[in-house]
Structure formats: C-alpha cells, structure tokens
Amino acid sequence: MALQRIIIENVRPRTPTSDYPAKSVAGEAVRVTADIYREGHDVLDAAVRWRGPSDKRWRLERLTDLGNDAWEATIQPSEIGLHRFVIEAWTDHFETWRQYLLRKHGAGLEIDTELEEGALLLEKYKVPAAKSKVLEKAIATLRDRSLHPDNRLAPANDFDVERITDAHPYHDDLSKSATHTLRVDRPRALVGAWYEFFPRSEGGLEGAIERLPAIAEMGFDIVYLPPIHPIGKTFRKGRDNTLTAKESDPGSPWAIGSDEGGHTAIHSDLGDFADFDRFVKEAESAGLEVAMDYALQCSPDHPWVKEHPEWFHHRPDGTIKYAENPPKRYQDIYPINFWPETGREELWQACKEILEFWIERGIRIFRVDNPHTKPFAFWDWMLSDLQDRYPDTIVLAEAFTRPKVMSKLAEVGFNQSYTYFTWRRTKQELTEYLTEVALTDKADYMRPNFWPNTPDILSDPLRGGEPGAFKMRFALAAIMSPSYGIYSGYELCENEPASPDNEEYLNAEKFEIRSRDWDDPDSLAPFITKINAARRRHPALQELRNIRFQHSSNERVIAFSKRTEGPSDVVLTVVNLDPDSVHETTLWLDLNQLGLPEDEPYEAHDEITDTTFVWSGPSPYVRLEPTDPVHLLHLRRRGAVISEPFS
C-alpha cells in the first residue's frame, strides 16, 4: 500500500522541490512543522528525530499539536554540516482512551468498561507498576470532574499520563515522513556586514592592509575583493568601458587571466602570495574575514584559452566568441561554454579546483559572479561536493536576474543571494519584498544579502543623491537584513552616474584606479559605525524572519520592528523614504507583539543620536528630516537595566 496509516505532509523547513537541504545556521532555532492526521478521532502524537553529521544516534524532539492538524517543534542544531530529520507520528491509544473516558464521564455516562480498558492498555504497554497508581488518580480526577458539568476536556496534567507515555512509548500505527535534510552553516552565512573594495585603488594588497583598521572600526565583518588575478591585455577596456585602453589603463579585474596565469594567480601589480597571506592574516586580526570573487570567465589571454579552446564558444571561422548581450559587448571577456561537445567533466573539475585552491589558502567566503549564466546542474554538482568537504564555506550568488532563477540558485546550494532590494524604494515595494524574502517559505532556503550599491549599480535615489539618501538606503539594507554590503565610496556619497539612463558609475572603478580622501570630514563613516554597532549589540537585528511592519500614517515613512524571543530585545526602525523632504507620521505599534506595556510609558532609545524618548501608548508621533532620515530605536520598559545585555 502506498499510504501509511498516519499522513505526514507539508514538512518544513524545505526547499520548493524538497530535493535539496533547507538552511539554518549553528545555534539558530529551527521551527519544524508538518501536517499530521489520520482517519477518525483517535489522538496522535508526533516527534521529530534529527541528527547532525557527528551524532551517533538520533535526537528526539516531541511535536506540539497547534490545532487544525498542524504540528510543530523547535530544534536548535549547533553543529555545522548536513543534518537529517524525520517526522514520526503514532496513535496514542492511552491518550485517546483518557479523553474518551473523560468526555463520557463528563456526560454522566457509565465508565466501568472504559476503566477496564484502561487496565488492559496499561498491561498491553507493560506499565504494571504504575497501573494501580494511575487508575487511582484517574478515578480521583473523574470524581473531581463531576464538579465541572461544562464537560470541558481536562488539561493534560489531569493525571500523570505524560510520564508513563515517555517511559513506555507505545508507537502504534507508527508512520514516518521521508528523510529531510537541513544544511547548518556557520552563523556568518546569516549575519554579516560586507565591505567591497578594490585593492588596486589602495596601491595593491600592501596598501589595502592599511585600510583594514578603518573598515574594521566601521564595524564591518567581511572585506570582499573583486578578482585579484592577472588581467588580460587583448581587447582590454579603457576608462568608462571604452574599447581603446591606454597603456596605463589597468583593465577590468573581471577580464581574468594573462600570461602571468589565470584564476589561481595573483596580479603582480597587487603583490604576491606572501602579501595575500598577510592581507588575510591582518584582516583576521582586525576581526574581518576576506571574501573573494569567483568569476568563471576568461580574458583572451587566459591560459585556458590556449590549453582548452574546446571550453569556449566558437564562431563559424573557428575564432572564439567574446561575451555579448547586445547592444552590450565585452570584447575583453570570453564566456565559458559549460556544456562543450567534449571535455565537460574536465572543465567542471577545473572550475571546482579553482575554489579548492583558494579554500586551501584559507578563504571560506566567495561572491560568485553571474551564476545564472552557468548551468544549474553545474552548481548542483559543485556545491554539494564542496559543502560536504568544506562545510564552513559560504557562497554568495550574484544573480540579478529573474525571480525563479534566483530562487533556484539558492535551492541548489548558494548560501546567500543578492536581491532586488537594490531597486525596492517605496514603502509598498519594501514591505512586499521583505514579506517575500523573510516571511514566506523562501526563508527556509534563501538568505538575502542587501546591497544599496555595487561597482555596477548606482541605483536611485543614490544617483546624484544627497548624503541623506545614502543614509536612508544604508539603514534599510543594514537593519532589514542580517546580511548586507556596500561597495566602497558609498561612505563618501559618490553619486555621479555614467549617464542619465545608465546605472553604472561615472569613472567606474572597474576600469580605472580611483583615489579617495578617506579623511573627508563629511564621510558617513560615523553613521555607518553606529548602525553596525547596533547590529552587533542587538540580537534582534541578527535575525531575518523576525521583521514585522508597523503602521505609519505617512506613505513616505516606513516603520518596522525586530524582536527576539527569550530575553526580549526589541528594535523599532523608522525611516523617511523621501530624500527631498521632511516627513512626520503617527505610528500605530502592536504593543502586545512588541512585548511592551499598554498602560504605562516605555522608552525608545535612539541608537544613532543617543537620545531617549518616553512614549506612551501605541501611536507615537515621529518627525524625520531628509538629512537625518533614520530612527533606530531600542524599545524597552522604563527602569529596565540598560547596560546588559542590550544598552
């Protein structure tokens, strides 16, 4: 027979196809849910059995019946690696008997037969020692219940069934779900502030090391470097993507490979492997982790082009085709043909070895360039193997593409995903998008990483924008999402677009070396530092799924809260989305949901200005200048200890 006695369905967490592991990070509370039911009215019980890679046996967590056939448990795996879990359900004949007995007794009916049946159940399930005690207690309870003519079900502790059930599990009709998988990553896969910069603009790895203390001081967790490999000379691009590079033009770092080497070499202008190792070590000392770029494409001078011309696309005349997305042309880049007529396995292996090379050199975070132009089957094959062998690896998918493609890349194994946040501006857009990425099934397997800018994208309202616009977009990214990043120059409010209808930067750093005045007194570094400090101080800001939107009467002002369970930490953020005007609003806070008193004042401490407001009731008034468009408010009861654990 196809079906078991008890139906167990709709098990979460899961990916859309259930063919890949869902995701969590070590220490994160994972809500396991399922629909569980059988025919008739017998009472069920259910548990999740789960185990991590080094567990010798299954752990067991009892599920709770939420009503309407929905069940849940919370597990908290702490080991990194692939976990398995199975939902089990069984008929609880003892509880069925107990409830039936109580209902019948409550209705004033004879229960002699039922008491006999109880005795038989105890015998069947081999609990003779407890037998008389339980029955005695049952009868006493039933006597009490005759005082309650309303015939409500007795609470579960009416008599001590739980203890007997646990000691002598009698799993009749035992039914099991399929085995589901959960990949537990290290916490950095969920929470991290990324800072992207070009070492060559700092004079190479040596100079880049000097930037590390300032980056660390702003509170970033990760420094991400665009490709550091040799850059091709053939068809090298000049400034602003021009076709004729001058001798002094450095070329795009994404045009990877020259006679110096390919993806496993370092551009000699940046330094050598000793410099690289030192950079990684100094970053680590400063509390920063280094992320590298993994861009599977080659300049015409890449060694692979000579060694493996069969790995590329060819024109009828036999020459290799450069990348093109008309009208855009990338003459300096050869895309790889991932499904060549011959040599596919060798090619895929070679691509994987690049990552392995850098992993062996100590790198564990990679930002993957355009993964949506490579086959899903390739990522499936590569990432599953990689993550089994190096479970602390984190790969971020740079797939600014169609939603189903983005989602599928997350499903097949990417730990994080760039998102549409970059283009979500209005209150409605942001609310809908955050609901999608944080509050639907998508959060089971796709982790967003919010970027207000990248070297390719100077998005509205940053194009020609005032510092207030940069603050606003930064705060949204950094507070809404536990992972976010900026591309350097953001703190200096670099805002000149390449053209009015183009998202690229003018004087794009991709094609030239930029020098910057990091000591600019108008730098947003102090603002960034405050927000990153709040991210570290507040556990509430280190979760994705806890975002809740609060009502704001003004459509240009967005308000959202984040709250932890347990020792409650509550942060309310209010942002003026209009970079041009001052806005006022009346909020309507769900105080109950926020764990705040309805009937006495509470404090809202602004972590940016270090000002404390005393509010009362659910509808405080807020006013935000476009120059200071953000309130990051720690909400707390008055008189709460404010130094520990959250100040």
Place this chain on the structure above:
Amino acid sequence: MALQRIIIENVRPRTPTSDYPAKSVAGEAVRVTADIYREGHDVLDAAVRWRGPSDKRWRLERLTDLGNDAWEATIQPSEIGLHRFVIEAWTDHFETWRQYLLRKHGAGLEIDTELEEGALLLEKYKVPAAKSKVLEKAIATLRDRSLHPDNRLAPANDFDVERITDAHPYHDDLSKSATHTLRVDRPRALVGAWYEFFPRSEGGLEGAIERLPAIAEMGFDIVYLPPIHPIGKTFRKGRDNTLTAKESDPGSPWAIGSDEGGHTAIHSDLGDFADFDRFVKEAESAGLEVAMDYALQCSPDHPWVKEHPEWFHHRPDGTIKYAENPPKRYQDIYPINFWPETGREELWQACKEILEFWIERGIRIFRVDNPHTKPFAFWDWMLSDLQDRYPDTIVLAEAFTRPKVMSKLAEVGFNQSYTYFTWRRTKQELTEYLTEVALTDKADYMRPNFWPNTPDILSDPLRGGEPGAFKMRFALAAIMSPSYGIYSGYELCENEPASPDNEEYLNAEKFEIRSRDWDDPDSLAPFITKINAARRRHPALQELRNIRFQHSSNERVIAFSKRTEGPSDVVLTVVNLDPDSVHETTLWLDLNQLGLPEDEPYEAHDEITDTTFVWSGPSPYVRLEPTDPVHLLHLRRRGAVISEPFS
C-alpha cells in the same frame, strides 16, 4: 547528474503531493502550466505531450511563454479515464540566433558572422531546401529593421521561422518533467443538481417512482437515496433518536443489516430488486441518474457481525462496541475496525465488493458516508482500482471534518466533496471560501458539492427561517457551485430544529416516516425550477473556476459573476444575504472582465422574474427584498440575439 539542463517545475494541474491524478471532466479545457527556465539568455521552447487511455501515441500541444519563466497550454481531453502528461522543454537555437541577430543589427553592429552562423544552423538542422529562402527573407527583414532605431524585438513572424521549426524540430538540451496524471471524469462529476429523498416516506420504491417526474421537472439531475438496505432491530432508534423504538418505528437507514441481509440487500419494506431496477429505469427515462449511499458500518444484526466478528471493535468482555462520540451514542451501529489484527485484506475486499455489486446493477454515483473515519490507505487502495475498472463512477465524500482531511480525501480519489458551504453565511465568509475552493490549486483535484441542508443539518439561517432564507441559500449553492444538492423538504421550507442548540431537524426523517404535501401552493418548486433551468441554459454556470466577485457597496449584498470563454456567456448574481431586511446596493462591475461595453448601455435580464433592465456603466443600483433575495442576471450587449445559444 541530478539536474537536467532545463528546469521544469511547479507543473499544474496537480494534487498537493503530486502522488495522485489531478482531475478534469471530458471536454473541459485544462490549463497546463509550469515554470521553465535554464541558465543564460538562450531562448527556450516547450510542449506538453499527453495521452488518454486509448490513445496510440502522444498528442502534442505547444506551450506559450507567459513571461517570468511561466508557461502554459490548454488541452481538452475528451476521453474518460486516466491521462498522462509530460512537459518537455528544449533550447531553441534558431530563435536564439534570430533574436540575437536582430538585437545586434538593431544596435547598428556588424552581423556578417551571425548570418554565417545562421547558415550553419540551417545546415545542422537539415533544412537545406529552405536555407536560401530564409536567409533572403532574414536579410530583407534586417534591412527593414534599420528603419526602426528603437531596437525593439521583431515579432515572431518577422520571418518564417515557425514553419521551419515545426518541420524540423531540433530539440537541443531536451529536458522532461516527471510524468503527471490527470483523471478525466464524465461531465456529471463536475456539474449536477442533486435531490436527496427517503423512498420509505413515499411508500417505498414504488411510491418513489411516482415522485420522479416532479423531481425531474424541477430540473434536478441526480436523485440520491439514503441507504435502502435492511435495518437492524437490535437497539433500533426510535423517533428523534430515542433509545426505545416502538414496534412501528422504522429505524435509521444507516443502521444497515438484518437477518434479511446487509449492504447488498434491499429492505423488504421498500420493495425488491425488480422494483429497484424499475426505479433506476424510470429515473433514467425522466433524465435523472440514481445515486446510492455507501455507508461502511453495520447494525448489530448485520450478517458480518456473526460471520466476521474480528472486523469490529471489542470491549474487554469480548462484546462488540457500538459507535460513540461522547456524549453522542449510536447504539444501533457498529463501526468497522478497518485495521483489525487479522483479516484486514478480506475485510477491505468485502467492502469493495459492495460497490462492485451495485455498479454491476447499473449504479454509478455513490455518496460515501463519513469517509474520514476510514483509513486513507483504504480509500487509496479501493478508489484507484475502482476508477481504473469503472471510470464512469462518481464518489462523493461526505466528510464534514477538518480541512486537511477533506482535502486529502479529494486527493486520494473522491470525485466530489461536501464542503463548509453549509456554514458559510456572510459575504466575507462566502468570498473567502469560494476563492479557496474555486480559485486556488485546490480546484485542480477537489470538486465542491454545495448543500444548504442535509437530513443531519438544518443550518442557520434555515432554522426557523422564512421562505426568503431558503431561496437565498438555495440560490447561493446552485449558482456558485456547478454541483449542489438539497435534501427533500427544502422546497417546503421545513424549518423546525430539534432544539435551539442542535442542527438536527425536529422529527428527523432518519428515524421516522414523514409525509409531505408536495402540492403545497407555497412550495419553492417554481423558484428551484427557474434556477435549475438557468443552470442548464448557461454554460457559465457549469464551470467552477470562472467565479469572480464584483464589488457591492452593501456588506449584506453579495455579487458575483460567471463568464465562459469563447462564445461568451455572462451571468451576474446578486443576493441579499440578510433574511430579515430589504437591502440596496451600488455595484461596481469590472466591465472589461465581463466583456461588456464601457460606453454604451447593456442589458441585464433577470432569469427569475423574466425582467430586463437596461444598465449603463459599471455601477448599477440594485434593491432586493428579503422575500425575493436573488437577481440571476444574464448580462448581454443590447441587440444581441437572445434566443441562441443563451436566452
């Protein structure tokens, strides 16, 4: 490798687990949809291959790209039985080349290489005859396009690619979905008006035959009989469910079995098999189909009780337990233990043989009593076999139980389901419920059958209700759902509840014989006749998924439309949900969706009163008395031919 080159996912129609067939009826247009995508920017093409039970080969229907990686096709299987379908997708290199060429040409770039590539493609795909012609046409098109500097994509018919593609399909990267199944039922599984009545109240099958013309005249399609089998004497229930039956009390027809026989016998008070056959034949002559009750339970006198005591539940003292749901007790009924310690297979087989018996006697529609108290595994096993052998069988699940259980019964094979309509009264409740059953994935496999009353349920607002309330609930059931039913006496507005807090009828027909005055001049028969006639006349009322709610300014007035595709048939229904008061409302119709003119008057012909209103614009005013609470309006352009096909 696990993944194919092209991802094909989220294929519909399907059931929640995809382990069972989705459902349609012969001739129904079935929308097949899927998410289809691959890496990069190459152009895809896709088709659904499908075949019915007697098809010698697969039929093929091309899918249309809806954008955002969603694809669809419509197929219209006409054969009854299990169909299979597979989605196939492939890379269309020719179209990829064509689009690329046009974009490049549009951007003013050289295309010599691309024209060479086109020639090679034609050669590769063996279309040499058409080669020169296509290239000539392509070049001519490109010349034309130089007049269009806006670089839009050329429409597909820019040159004659389709013809070549079809003649020479070049299915590169061919990827296939799993094989999905679709059970095609006969149309009666979707559309039917049911009329339930107790033959014994008409004096047996003989007398029941005399009722058939009147039932047929009201426009019903199905007469459904509660169990017609011998009724047990042991613990027989008296009137109003009392424990002490008088000698003259007939007992509940659901207490099946006596020394006369069990589920394959006919109660001698009703007649014999000759009478039964005549009843079926007369019904057929009147245009009615007979539905029987399939209630898997036994009276203490059922032959199985002696022959197979192991098929029942036992008390500690060895006696058999009667059915009980404290405080309710059914002393006259023994529930079957569907998972006995021995003899399960024999029991299940015996249960199946009951249905086979009546099927062989010409019955093809069964209303299944309380299927949710029998194992899903049983229904799975039984229905799949039954429907393979007797594909014209229709089984209706009487499962007034939790939503997931109802849904699962539909998934494992029930053709129709009783629903919560019975208790959905307000505009919001009805709108939400209809949205769930008609406009979500649920409609892929679960077909609702709406009942305003049953012999067990005299629901609000029928309890003590006025005729207007009976009209209102009837109209909602019959117009919202293609399948609906009433239990007889409804047309006489029988409205006396057993008690103020009980949904049962006073003098419930389950326990006694009722005589009725069918000639009552206040009977709702004329009203029912008009609505059933409209159901037959309007194809729009024979679909489930086409319901759309229209805005009504008054919360007590609901408005909904149904419209067919093709030769458009549009019906608007407006119902006063308040049985106590007159209500007026202003509607806001989506004229575009309804296919009606925005700028000229149109007609709304009331099919109940035969009155025609001339309306103009989207917001007509409507007023409904509680005594005549329904407008059933055929909307049509003025001057439309009104006799054919819809008057």
